[in-house]
Amino acid sequence: MERTPSHPEVSKFNLQQVLEALVDPVRRSIVTQLDTACEDIACGAFDISVSKSTATHHFKVLREAGLIRQHYVGTSRMNTLRRAEMDEALPGLLDALITPQAQGMSTSGSAGKGVA
Amino acid sequence: MERTPSHPEVSKFNLQQVLEALVDPVRRSIVTQLDTACEDIACGAFDISVSKSTATHHFKVLREAGLIRQHYVGTSRMNTLRRAEMDEALPGLLDALITPQAQGMSTSGSAGKGVA
Numbered sequence: 001m002e003r004t005p006s007h008p009e010v011s012k013f014n015l016q017q018v019l020e021a022l023v024d025p026v027r028r029s030i031v032t033q034l035d036t037a038c039e040d041i042a043c044g045a046f047d048i049s050v051s052k053s054t055a056t057h058h059f060k061v062l063r064e065a066g067l068i069r070q071h072y073v074g075t076s077r078m079n080t081l082r083r084a085e086m087d088e089a090l091p092g093l094l095d096a097l098i099t100p101q102a103q104g105m106s107t108s109g110s111a112g113k114g115v116a
Numbered sequence: 117m118e119r120t121p122s123h124p125e126v127s128k129f130n131l132q133q134v135l136e137a138l139v140d141p142v143r144r145s146i147v148t149q150l151d152t153a154c155e156d157i158a159c160g161a162f163d164i165s166v167s168k169s170t171a172t173h174h175f176k177v178l179r180e181a182g183l184i185r186q187h188y189v190g191t192s193r194m195n196t197l198r199r200a201e202m203d204e205a206l207p208g209l210l211d212a213l214i215t216p217q218a219q220g221m222s223t224s225g226s227a228g229k230g231v232a
Contacts, residue, residue, distance in 0.1 A: 015213075015221035016141060023139045025132060090221075092212035097131075099207050105131035 004071050005063060007082075013066045013089040021065035022097065026050055027058045031067055032098055034081035042076040120187050121179060123198075129182045129205040137181035138213065142166055143174045147183055148214055150197035158192040 022028050026048050033046055043059060050058070059079065062068045066089070069080040086094055096102065138144050142164050149162055159175055166174070175195065178184045182205070185196040202210055212218065 013221070015218050016139075019135070019139045023132075023135045090212060090218055091215050092208045093218075096206060096208035096212050102131050102206055102209075105129070105206075 007063060007069055008066045010066070010085045010089050013086070015090065017065045018067065018086075018090060018093070021061050021067055022093075024058065024061075026054075027062055027067075028097065030058060030062060030079075031081060031094070032103070034068065034079060035083065035094065035098055040078040040080050042073075042078055044076070123179060123185055124182045126182070126201045126205050129202070131206065133181045134183065134202075134206060134209070137177050137183055138209075140174065140177075142170075143178055143183075144213065146174060146178060146195075147197060147210070148219070150184065150195060151199065151210065151214055156194040156196050158189075158194055160192070 022031065029048055030046055034041060043055060044052075046055070048055060048058075059068065059070065059077075063070055066082055067086060069082050070077055071080075072078070083094065138147065145164055146162055150157055159171060160168075162171070164171060164174075175184065175186065175193075179186055182198055183202060185198050186193055187196075188194070199210065
């Protein structure tokens with residue numbers, strides 16, 4: 001079984017759309033989990049606390065922004081981080097979001113607006 | 117005359133809040149104009165096509181996220197990019213947004229959602 005959804009080419013990547021994808025803490029968590037895992041992850045296997053339909057929406061936003069590539073293995077929709085292509089289009093952006101500093105802040109960030 | 121608004125300390129910078137500030141193309145433009153100018157710019161001297169009250173809101177969001185520092189010189193509110201402090205808190209993030217690639221995309225980004 002092979003049903004591959006459409007993915008934008010690198011030349012169509014758009015900073016505005018990428019930032020709108022990454023501004024959401026759940027989507028940013030999906031990206032960092034993929035980056036840490038260094039392997040494909042099935043949609044149902046992420047550590048995210050949202051409903052299945054909400055997760056599906058987040059994966060769609062990430063895919064349409066060019067951040068992830070999705071393909072089916074059997075009935076599982078697998079996700080791959082398009083790391084090299086994103087680094088080519090927007091050098092340094094993903095690196096900046098996975099620094100120890102950024103990761104430390106992410107925790108407080110998703111818990112609420114911590115800055116006065 | 118000296119009326120300095122409050123600014124967060126570096127230790128209070130928050131990735132979520134910084135990304136929410138930078139996801140707006142007008143605010144991103146203010147940041148890149150400050151980075152390019154390498155000097156303070158008065159609120160009224162930026163090349164942005166929004167009303168004065170909207171601009172004031174954008175400057176407030178940037179200030180509260182820690183991206184800019186504001187101070188008065190006479191009746192002019194001057195803006196300084198907190199580049200070194202932001203680089204300390206979130207290494208590489210501002211660099212990633214001012215690469216030639218990102219700048220090239222910014223134009224199409226602010227014109228609308230260019231990606232299918």
